[in-house]
Amino acid sequence: MIIKNGLVYYKGKIVKRDIEIEGNKIVKIGKNLEGESYNAEKKLILPGLVNTHTHLAMTLLRGYADDLPLNEWLEKYIWPVESKLKGKDVYYGSLLGIIEMIKSGTTCFNDMYFFMDKTANAVMESGIRGVLNHGCIELFDSEKGEREIKESLKIMKICEKNERTSFMFGPHSPYTCSKGFLMKIKDLANKYQKYIHIHVSETKNEVENIEKEYKMKPMEYLKDFLDKNVLIAHAVHLTKSEIKILKEKNVKISHNPVSNLKLSSGIAPIPELLKNDILVSLGTDGTASNNSLNVFEDLKIMALIHKLKDPKNLDANESLKIATENGGKALNLKIGKIEEGYLADLIFIDLKSASLNPEHNLISNVVYSMDTESIKDVMIDGKFVMQNRKILTLDEEKIIEKTDKIAKELVNR
């Protein structure tokens, strides 16, 4: 198929190009390509956004507990409900989140949660791309650790069966997993050539506890665990010497600005990380702490909060790159770029909306003013999953109704 006459975000610029797609891949980008065509005239084509840190089924808890300090939020509201979660809940919560992501232009997400076989089902049915990781909470109990590894390997096998699911290991954090457990996970990740997704240095409190326990900063404590296959979510509280470690070890970061503001965690030193050539990608975190999965919204908020120190920080081009190309690199997938050889995950934006006009600078408009309603069509893995804002693969209305019922039953379970 040839996508003809569109404006394409190509090599950091907006240019008029045709895109040839074969199967699930972009095979050619050029002018006046010929073949069976899809007319993208007056549309802007971007790579789908990549959300590198989610807990997808937490859509079930959207709006359930807001405006609270992290500890109270977790201990009184989130954990008690999560302890009653069943596979069916996760399946529907995942579907609801996938609808929201597709409609806001996200084509791939990296999810750490439980009952991930159910999220895998939701990915397969919906047509989205997902990187799935069983969240391992070892709690310094080696038997529990073994069970978590067993579950992880089960999810790995499920993910390998499908083209649009891939797998990462997901040890939750250094305060819920022992160093021994983390090193075991590292060995497995090396053995199976997988990445690792972990929460580190989200809150001040967490950093202080690790310092008290081990007389080291978190990244120093984790030094032999860290390498280029590790994706750290949050990384809000970092010293200069920790940034040096992240750089040396080529660690990747998932920045979660909205969640970090909402839970008073702080603002991660992203301009410093970028200056040090550390790979920064963007994540929404779960909807219980955001409360949406709209990466375009978080993209603007990210750019804004880092301008507080310097208006030149995170300009529109760099911000868009963080949410696309860098996301692909963080997840070790050929996505987030419109280039030959990349997977055909594309979003088609209608340029005829007030919020995208005038067209002085389309990249600025996409980052700073676009309403996600302008995203009309979404293609993932070479197939349209949304056209004219209607999701083709799922029955939106039925899923929304069902999930509302399940969520209300869950919190009263």
Add this chain to the structure above:
Amino acid sequence: MIIKNGLVYYKGKIVKRDIEIEGNKIVKIGKNLEGESYNAEKKLILPGLVNTHTHLAMTLLRGYADDLPLNEWLEKYIWPVESKLKGKDVYYGSLLGIIEMIKSGTTCFNDMYFFMDKTANAVMESGIRGVLNHGCIELFDSEKGEREIKESLKIMKICEKNERTSFMFGPHSPYTCSKGFLMKIKDLANKYQKYIHIHVSETKNEVENIEKEYKMKPMEYLKDFLDKNVLIAHAVHLTKSEIKILKEKNVKISHNPVSNLKLSSGIAPIPELLKNDILVSLGTDGTASNNSLNVFEDLKIMALIHKLKDPKNLDANESLKIATENGGKALNLKIGKIEEGYLADLIFIDLKSASLNPEHNLISNVVYSMDTESIKDVMIDGKFVMQNRKILTLDEEKIIEKTDKIAKELVNR
């Protein structure tokens, strides 16, 4: 007309009520009201949002100059283009902004700019409500001051002719207007019983210059000018003793969080102002420094940035009140509340979207996760101006096309 079966944001809660509208007013709220009806089943009805600080026609410069320090942005880009502005530009720029506002649920705005007779025309044609002020830039030149006052009084008369336009005086700021000029404006405001809209303490630099010049903080310098009829935009840099002055004088604030982040101005001490019972409303500022006019978006960003210090700051209810009821008070209009005697400025939100589900807490969902696409219908002054996301009063496509052309011609003029 009776709006039947809707969920209504009434006295700070969401309840099922019917709303009776007569002419442009809400005359009754109750259960099972009878008469010619509009069915709002499965819709949430909120008062339209109020944007208390805009420079509407700056939509023409959206995306023209981003990611720059304030001085460079103003001196190299904004001012040179503004010096070439014509009335026709302002008319089309205003229409473009009005389309964006209606589509994102804003039903009234407070605008300081030039050629305000043209913005008045745009208000009248579109059906929106607008408070208009000629931006007076006296530049310590008393003859220029007289001309600014003359223009202001002309705009005042135009605004008084129409039901949906009202007027405020708009002396630009204490660094572009002399104290004598400001006091003259204050006398006129008293004489005509009007409010005054002014920029104060937006940037650190501005505060330092006033301190250098007058050996006083800006609010101390302005003490005899300030009173309950003054609406200050920005108010980012305030000392405790200045907050005390604002409280004593009952001054009103328009908080502009997005613009203040984007231009590195800072974060206004809103939680402190609220603790002191100072009226805080919400403004987007112009699109050249935001770059959108979506108050729902700014509402979320406002709530988030003030949570950086304490997650309990600006909860969802308080945030929504700032963008509605407080906006009405800031503009001295009976808007921003669904109550008997208030003007019928209402927005109708379809609850069947993924981003508004599950419905644990609808106010949280509206503030933290709603996509503005869910705002289906907008009523202003008792009349529908948008239904099913189509604006009834304007030809959107034609205006967008025309404004794009004008904007491109303007920056090359």
